Amino acid sequence: MRLGREFIEALDALAEQRGLELSAVISVMESALLSAYNKYKPTEKEMEVKINSATGDVVINEIREVVENVEDQNKEISLNDALDIDEYAEIGGQIRIEHTPKDFSRIAAQTARQVITQKLRDEERKVVYTEFADRIGDVITGTVYKVEGDDIVVRINDRTDAELPKRERIMGERYNPGSLLKFYILDVKQKSRGPKILVSRTHPGLLKKLLEIEIPEIQQGIIEIKSIVRDPGARAKVSLVSLDPNVDPVGACIGNGGIRIKAVSSQLKGEKVDVVIFSADPLVYIKNALLPAQVAKVEPVLDHEKEFTAYVYQDQLSLAIGKGGQNVKLAAKLTGWKINVLTVEPDKMPTLKDIFHDVFTDGQQN
Numbered sequence: 001m002r003l004g005r006e007f008i009e010a011l012d013a014l015a016e017q018r019g020l021e022l023s024a025v026i027s028v029m030e031s032a033l034l035s036a037y038n039k040y041k042p043t044e045k046e047m048e049v050k051i052n053s054a055t056g057d058v059v060i061n062e063i064r065e066v067v068e069n070v071e072d073q074n075k076e077i078s079l080n081d082a083l084d085i086d087e088y089a090e091i092g093g094q095i096r097i098e099h100t101p102k103d104f105s106r107i108a109a110q111t112a113r114q115v116i117t118q119k120l121r122d123e124e125r126k127v128v129y130t131e132f133a134d135r136i137g138d139v140i141t142g143t144v145y146k147v148e149g150d151d152i153v154v155r156i157n158d159r160t161d162a163e164l165p166k167r168e169r170i171m172g173e174r175y176n177p178g179s180l181l182k183f184y185i186l187d188v189k190q191k192s193r194g195p196k197i198l199v200s201r202t203h204p205g206l207l208k209k210l211l212e213i214e215i216p217e218i219q220q221g222i223i224e225i226k227s228i229v230r231d232p233g234a235r236a237k238v239s240l241v242s243l244d245p246n247v248d249p250v251g252a253c254i255g256n257g258g259i260r261i262k263a264v265s266s267q268l269k270g271e272k273v274d275v276v277i278f279s280a281d282p283l284v285y286i287k288n289a290l291l292p293a294q295v296a297k298v299e300p301v302l303d304h305e306k307e308f309t310a311y312v313y314q315d316q317l318s319l320a321i322g323k324g325g326q327n328v329k330l331a332a333k334l335t336g337w338k339i340n341v342l343t344v345e346p347d348k349m350p351t352l353k354d355i356f357h358d359v360f361t362d363g364q365q366n
Contacts (some may be wrong), residue, residue, distance in 0.1 A: 276291050297344070
């Protein structure tokens with residue numbers, strides 16, 4: 001049966017359109033035609049369909065195993081009979097006997113269309129799953145495609161959609177159809193209807209990737225990100241360490257006039273990003289983590305492992321704690337330690353009354 005070169009060219013165009021290899025599409029076509037043949041002419045024999053990718057010729061073969069003593073006429077053939085078909089036949093090998101019906105073309109086209117469509121869809125799903133399963137943890141640009149109740153669909157490319165779960169959305173952020181946003185690929189699951197791709201706007205990994213994009217020193221490995229914590233859409237803290245003593249990690253991340261950190265913040269609904277220096281010394285690290293508040297001193301709490309008290313002056317107390325305790329909570333998550341914030345009274349010079357306390361006391365008694 002000859003489908004012709006034009007048929008192969010059509011398959012090639014279909015493969016390119018759907019992002020598939022031509023060999024994969026031909027394999028799907030062969031499987032579909034075999035299914036059509038089995039419906040047209042049911043048999044217990046082992047059959048195969050082969051398509052010549054150069055000419056478009058289609059051959060349907062019966063496959064039999066060459067044996068000394070035939071026990072199953074449907075699956076075996078004697079060596080003598082096999083040699084009549086193929087002079088190189090040998091025991092243990094296989095013989096292919098052509099069984100291509102002359103009137104099969106019309107039946108094949110009618111029967112195989114639906115099977116081909118379904119199998120191509122399956123192949124597409126495999127390609128999508130393979131592509132994105134390897135990209136978990138990456139950041140992609142997507143367009144909000146559909147918003148229906150609690151369901152938000154994000155279009156990643158012309159053939160792939162993702163789901164933005166409610167728990168992965170920034171509180172108060174608007175997701176209007178057509179909005180172009182950055183998303184973190186959270187998970188890829190293989191489902192019966194195709195791969196289910198879950199994306200996030202709240203994951204710390206999204207901030208990490210955005211920092212890598214905007215700050216060359218992080219890309220180059222000069223600056224290392226040690227930890228990231230987020231209150232998505234409101235505030236985040238990032239601790240850094242520089243592997244080059246000549247590079248200030250905070251200054252490099254903020255940029256001139258704050259241009260670099262503002263570029264990151266603008267991608268996250270204006271989320272404020274505090275950049276602090278990491279230290280192996282918990283007293284120093286906690287002091288840094290509570291920025292922008294100025295901390296007077298940090299002391300460990302006796303008999304309480306991983307608990308510290310940070311002392312600040314009265315005018316720094318609200319800044320250290322933050323709105324709703326946000327700043328101290330993020331600092332505690334960033335460092336991994338429990339942090340108490342207390343005020344310290346400012347030092348003052350002693351008065352004459354303090355110095356001559358006894359004199360004043362005696363005079364009042366007399």
